[in-house]
Amino acid sequence: MIFNHDTVIIGAGLAGLRAAVECAGKMDVAVVSKVFPTRSPSGAAQGGITASLGNEEEDRWEWHFFDTVKGGDYLGDQDAIEVMVRDAPRVIYELEHMGIPFNRTSEGKIAQRNSEGHTQDYGKKPVKRACYAGESTGRVILDALYDQCLRYQVKFYLEHYLLSLVFDGKRYAGAVIYDLSRGQLHLLRSRAILLATGGCGRIYKTTSNSFASTGDGMSLALQAGIPLEDMEFVQFHPTGLYPLGILISEVARGEGGILRNRLGERFMERHAPKMKELAPGDVVSRAILREIREGRGIDGRDYVHLDLTHLGDEIIEKRLWEIAFCSRTYLGVDPVYEPIPVQPTCHYMMGGIPTDLEGRVLTDEKGSMAPGLYAAGECACVSLHGANRLGCNSLLDLLVFGRRSGLAMKREALQYDIPSLSEEPLEKASSFIRRLLNQGKEKSDPIRRRMQTVMMEHGSVSRNEAGLKKGIEEIQSLKERYREVRVFDSKKSFNYELMEAIELGHQLDLAEAILVSALHRRESRGAHWREDFPHRADRSYLKHTLIFQTPKGLEVRYKPVRITRFQPEARIY
Amino acid sequence: MLLTLKIFRFDPEKDKSPYYQTFEVEASPTDRLLDCLNRIRWEQDPTLSFRMACGHGSCGSDAMRINGICGLACQKLVRSFQEEILVEPLSGFKVVKDLVVDLNPFFEKYHSIKPYLITHTPPPETERRQSPEEHQRFEEAIRCILCACCTASCPVYQNKGTEDYVDPAALGRVFRYLFDSRDEGTKERLDLLDQPPMAWGCQTFWKCTEVCPKEIPVTKQIGQIKRRIYESKPEK
DSSP, rough: OEEEEEEEEEEHHHHHHHHHHHHHHBBOOEEEESSSSSSGGGOOOSOOOOOOOOSSSOOOHHHHHHHHHHHTOOOHHHHHHHHHHHHHHHHHHHHHHTTTTOOBBSSBBBBBEEEEEETTTTEEEEEEEEESSSSSSHHHHHHHHHHHHHTTTTTEEEEOOOOOOOOSSSSSEEEEEETTTTTTTEEEEEEEEEEEEOOOOOGSSSSSSSTOOOOHHHHHHHTTTTEOOTTTTTTEEEEEEEETTBBBTTHHTTTEEEEEEEEEEOTHHHTTTTTTTGHHHHHEEEEEEHHHHHHOOOSSSSSSSEOOGGGHHHHHHSSSSSHHHHHHHHHHOOOTSEEEEEEEEEESSOOOOEEEEEEEEEOTTTTOOOEEEOOOOOGGEESSSTTTTOOOOOHHHHHHHHHHHHHHHHHHGGOOOOOOOSHHHHHHHHHHHHHHHHHHHOOOHHHHHHHHHHHHHHSSEEEOOOHHHHHHHHHEEEEEHHTTOOOOOSSSSOOOHHHHHHHHHHHHHHHHHHHHHHHHOOOOOBBBBEEEOSSSOHHHHOEEEEEETTTTTEEEEEOOOOOOOOOOOOOOO | EEEEEEEEETTTTOSSEEEEEEEEOOOTTOBBBHHHHIIIIIIOTTOOOOSSSSSSHHHHHHHEEEEEEEEEEGBGGGGGGSSEEEEEOOTSOOEEETTTEEHHHHHHHHHHHSSSSSOSSSSOOOOOOOOOOHTTTTTGGGGOOOOOHHHHHHHHEEEEEEEEOOOOHHHHHHHHHHOTTTOOHHHHHHHHHHHHHGGGOOOOOOOHHHOOOOOHHHHHHHHHHHHHHHHSOOOO
C-alpha cells in the first residue's frame, strides 16, 4: 500500500517522539517503530537529565558547556554544545510542566544529583546537575511523549520495520516499511523524513543495549551515499553487570558507589585523583581494564567490584532500588551486603549521521545537505559528545535536538509537494525479501555471533593497528558469508528471523565502518584508545572522521572541529 | 543443565487450534529464560515468535505466562525452575502468534483513564513546587513499565461479565496522577473512577501485586483510590 504523510519519523524513542510532538497539530505526522513506542531503548535511561538549574548548589551553563567539551576530549563542536546546554533548563521546565515526576529538594524544587564528568567552576569539584525521576527518568518521559502524540493524532506504524529510504532524484521523498505483524510492505511518501533510529550497540557481544539497537538508520544513510561521522568513538559504560553486560547506571557512582579491585583498593584514586568514580565513562572504563590487565581483577578474572555497602540499606532501597533489584535478580548479589561484580559494557555511539544544528543531514565535509532528510538522537552526530559522552547528557541531546529537527521540518517541509513516487521502491524491497527467503544457505545467527566476538576483541575499549586490521579482514569475510544468508522461516506474521537477517546486514556494514574509522585515527582520544598511539595528537587529529561507502569500499575523509570558546587542554580528572 | 521448555504454539496462518511443543535447550543456571527462547529460535525453530527489546526488565516487551504465572522472560533465571518450564502467552488477550498477544485493548484502556497531568492554571516560569513528602506518595507508581503482567493476572479482568473492568495497570497509572499534588483534575478523575467498571471493579485478589515485575503495590494503590472516592462524597 502507499500512504502519504507530511512528515515521516522513523523511531519512537525520545528524539523521534519529541520531534513528532513539535510537528503534530501543524502537519500530518507519522511515526514508524519496529517495537511498541513505550518499548524503545530511551526508556531504559535511569541516570537522569542534566541542566545547570543550580537547585542544589551553584551552577552555570558555562560550566556545563566546559564539562561537555572536556568530557568529549575537545572533539565536540562547541557551537552545538552551547545550544544544548543553554537550552537545558527550558527542557527541564517543559518536562516538569508536562507532568514528569522529578524528585524534589526540601524546598520543593527539582532535586539534582552528581553524574560523571559534571563539575563546578571549570573542573574544580563535582556538581549536582542531573535531574531525575527515581530511576525511571527515560521511561516516564517516553510514556509522557507517547501520550502527547496520541492526543495530537499522530499516526503510528507500530511494529513496522524500515527497509529503505527513497530518493526521487531531488529530495528524500519517502520510505519503504515492512509490517512485521502481517508481512506486508508499505511505501510512505512524505515531504520530510526524520531518522531517529538510535544506536547500534548490539554489534558487540557485551552490551547494555536493547535487541532493537541495530543501527538500521545509520546503515541505510551510509548505503545512500551519506557519510557517517566519528564512528570510531564507541562508549563502553564502566559498570555493566558481570557477565551479562546489563547496565548498572552511573547513579550508583553518583550516589557514592566505590570501585574496588582484587586487593580492595579504591583504584580510581590513582587514575583520576580529583573526580575518582565520577570521572567520565571512558576514563573509568580504561582504568578498570588496566586493573584487570595488571592482574588486579577479582579472582584474577575480567571484572572489578562496585561497592555500595557503605551507603546503607536506606539509601540503597530508596534511591538505588532498580540497581539493587537487578543485582539481586541476575546475580543473587545483594548490594546492601556485598559488592556488585562489574565490567565495561558497550553502551552508546558518539558517532552517527552528520547533521547541522537543525537536524538537517549533511552529505560531505563541505556542509552540503541531503534535502528532505533529517536525523536526531543517538543515530545522529551533531557533534555534541565528541569523543566521549558525559552521563545524563544523552536525554538532553534527544530532547533538544529532537525538538529542533521537528521545528526545522515544520518550517521547511510544507513548501514541497508530496512526491508522486512510483511503485518501484516497493518492488525493489519485495525482490530483496524474496531473495532472502529463497536463495542462499547461511544462517544469520553464527555470523552475528562471530561479528559480536570480533568487535569485542578488536574494536572495544582498547585497540591497536594489528588487531583492527585483523578485525576488518574478519568482518569482510563475514560480509562475504552474509551474501549467502537465507531466511528459513517463510511465514508472513511476526517473522523475526527475516527482520534479524536484514538487521545483520546493517550491523556488518557499521562494524566495518567503526573499525576502519578507528584504524585511521592514529591517536588516543576519549573512548578511542589506541595502545600503539597512547596520546592525543591535536595537530594531526583534532578533526572529525567522515566515512563514506564508495564503489571501491569505505573511504575516510575529515572535517574540522568547530571551536568557539575552549581551546584543547590536557584532560585530567 | 538440560532444560525442557514446553511452549504454547499457534499460527493462525496454518493452525486450526493451538498446541504445545517441547524443546530441549542446554543452559547455564544464570541464563535468562529469554536467552533460552532466543536459542530455540536461532538454533532450532526460527518460526517461534515472541516480543523482546531491552532484555533487562525496563521495556516490558517480553511479558508471558511462565509456569502459569505472568512475568518477564528476561527477569527469570532458569536456575529458579525445575527441569520443565511451561511457557504461554499472557492470558486475557487475543493470541496473534505463539507468545505474541494483541495488546491494543490494553493500551486503549490505559489511554481511557487520562494518563497525563491535568492542569488549569498556567505553569510558572520554572517548576511547579512539590515537597519530597508529596512526591513520595506516588513514587513507587512511576516504576510501571506497562508490561501488562498485572492485567493478565487479574481474575476480574479474566472473568466473563466483568471483562470491561478497566484493569489494574490503568488504575495504577491514574493513581500516580490522582495523588500527584500538581494535578488539578481531581474532580474529573474521581467522577470517572467512580463509574462501575473503574476502581470499584477491583475485588482485591492481590494478583496484580504478586506478579508485578517492578514490585509496585498495585492493589494497595487501588484501595487508596477507592478511599479517595469515598471520602470525596458528601456525608449522608
